[in-house]
Amino acid sequence: MSTSQDLPIVNEPVPSLSRWDDAELLRLTSMVRQKSLFYWNGPQNIALQEEFRKHYPLRHLFTTSSGSAALHVAVASLRLKPGDEVIVSPLTDMGSLIGILFQQGVPVFTDIDPATCNTDPEKALEAITPRTRAIMAVHLAGNPCDMSSLTAIAKAHGIAVIEDCAQSWGARHNGVPVGLLGDISCYSFNDFKHLSCGDGGVVGTNRDDLGNGLSKWGDKCYDRTTATRDPEDLAANYRMGEPLAAVAAAQLTRHDSIVSRRVRNGTRLTEQIGDISGIRPTLTRAGDTHSYWFYLFRLDRSAFRVSRESFADALRQQGVAANPGYLPMPVYRYRVFRHHNFFGGTWPARDLGATTMDYTKVCCPVAEEILSDCITLPINEAMTDTYIDKVARAIRHVADTLRRP
Numbered sequence: 001m002s003t004s005q006d007l008p009i010v011n012e013p014v015p016s017l018s019r020w021d022d023a024e025l026l027r028l029t030s031m032v033r034q035k036s037l038f039y040w041n042g043p044q045n046i047a048l049q050e051e052f053r054k055h056y057p058l059r060h061l062f063t064t065s066s067g068s069a070a071l072h073v074a075v076a077s078l079r080l081k082p083g084d085e086v087i088v089s090p091l092t093d094m095g096s097l098i099g100i101l102f103q104q105g106v107p108v109f110t111d112i113d114p115a116t117c118n119t120d121p122e123k124a125l126e127a128i129t130p131r132t133r134a135i136m137a138v139h140l141a142g143n144p145c146d147m148s149s150l151t152a153i154a155k156a157h158g159i160a161v162i163e164d165c166a167q168s169w170g171a172r173h174n175g176v177p178v179g180l181l182g183d184i185s186c187y188s189f190n191d192f193k194h195l196s197c198g199d200g201g202v203v204g205t206n207r208d209d210l211g212n213g214l215s216k217w218g219d220k221c222y223d224r225t226t227a228t229r230d231p232e233d234l235a236a237n238y239r240m241g242e243p244l245a246a247v248a249a250a251q252l253t254r255h256d257s258i259v260s261r262r263v264r265n266g267t268r269l270t271e272q273i274g275d276i277s278g279i280r281p282t283l284t285r286a287g288d289t290h291s292y293w294f295y296l297f298r299l300d301r302s303a304f305r306v307s308r309e310s311f312a313d314a315l316r317q318q319g320v321a322a323n324p325g326y327l328p329m330p331v332y333r334y335r336v337f338r339h340h341n342f343f344g345g346t347w348p349a350r351d352l353g354a355t356t357m358d359y360t361k362v363c364c365p366v367a368e369e370i371l372s373d374c375i376t377l378p379i380n381e382a383m384t385d386t387y388i389d390k391v392a393r394a395i396r397h398v399a400d401t402l403r404r405p
């Protein structure tokens with residue numbers, strides 16, 4: 001019958017594997033024998049790009065100091081004018097937004113699909129104005145956005161699609177890896193992602209008009225192919241030095257094994273809990289592959305006699321590493337947005353009349369609802385089938401115990 005409180009169903013800690021090994025050591029060893037650790041023509045950066053292209057064959061690449069930096073380079077390459085708009089999900093990291101704001105652009109938050117938790121293409125379409133320059137598709141938690149619809153909308157309106165693949169290494173839309181579907185794509189190697197070099201990123205594109213400038217936008221607008229120094233634009237230094245590139249290059253050799261284990265584990269969990277009344281795992285669209293940076297399900301609170309927080313508590317008592325929620329609030333509610341506190345307490349784009357955006361008036365009801373009813377769980381490549389089965393059993397047990405009569 002029911003499991004006693006002192007015998008949790010998940011009777012082991014969250015499995016973990018060592019993430020760095022001989023592959024990283026080999027690369028780091030060859031790196032310390034180099035004469036220079038500079039990125040330009042650096043052997044580790046070249047190796048990183050070669051490994052990256054095995055999975056994401058993009059013609060133009062620039063390796064960066066973070067995923068946020070990669071996104072800033074992507075936005076800068078679009079050459080926004082003050083007040084130009086980029087449509088984006090309100091369930092994302094600040095890293096998606098920093099570059100837009102630094103380029104004096106305007107993030108326009110549109111609501112998400114209640115089943116996939118990604119940008120709802122219809123809402124994105126409604127938000128397009130003459131100032132819209134791009135849609136940023138954030139593949140949340142590893143679940144691909146509806147790229148077919150988003151790219152069709154973008155094409156019809158002559159705007160770009162930036163793919164934010166920070167959370168979605170190895171995910172696929174209709175069999176095509178994310179990052180190969182939009183105009184320009186960004187990835188993160190921060191320490192919490194599928195692949196890590198501590199901090200790092202990649203920005204890539206097949207568009208020559210954007211790609212030829214990538215290194216300039218991430219390297220102070222210096223042209224390393226010539227000796228001349230006369231930058232024509234304002235650009236940051238977002239370079240990735242050789243030590244980080246060595247680790248990132250080695251990490252990429254593990255891409256397929258990490259991704260396939262995560263896909264298997266997340267899919268197995270969904271197969272086992274998908275039929276539990278009141279529990280709604282994120283929908284992965286037919287033909288797509290979710291690469292599970294984390295696992296999210298929504299709780300139908302009318303089905304249970306406790307709050308989401310108490311439900312998560314009950315899961316934790318059963319040994320499941322459950323968190324009630326994901327972000328504390330949609331990003332437009334962060335203080336920096338509510339106070340338009342972007343540049344020393346001011347927002348030049350608005351103060352000078354380039355936009356009328358008022359983030360205190362923004363509300364995306366579906367995003368708010370999801371953040372109030374979702375539960376998130378870790379997924380990783382070290383988890384075994386047995387572990388996933390225990391998590392599934394624990395969720396079913398808690399749901400059955402707490403269901404309204």
Ligand SMILES: Cc1ncc(COP(=O)(O)O)c(C=O)c1O
Nearest residue numbers: 066067068093095096166188190
């Ligand atoms: C969706 C998304 N975009 C961008 C970023 C920024 O990446 P980084 O932390 O490497 O700057 C993150 C990181 O958490 C992210 O999750």
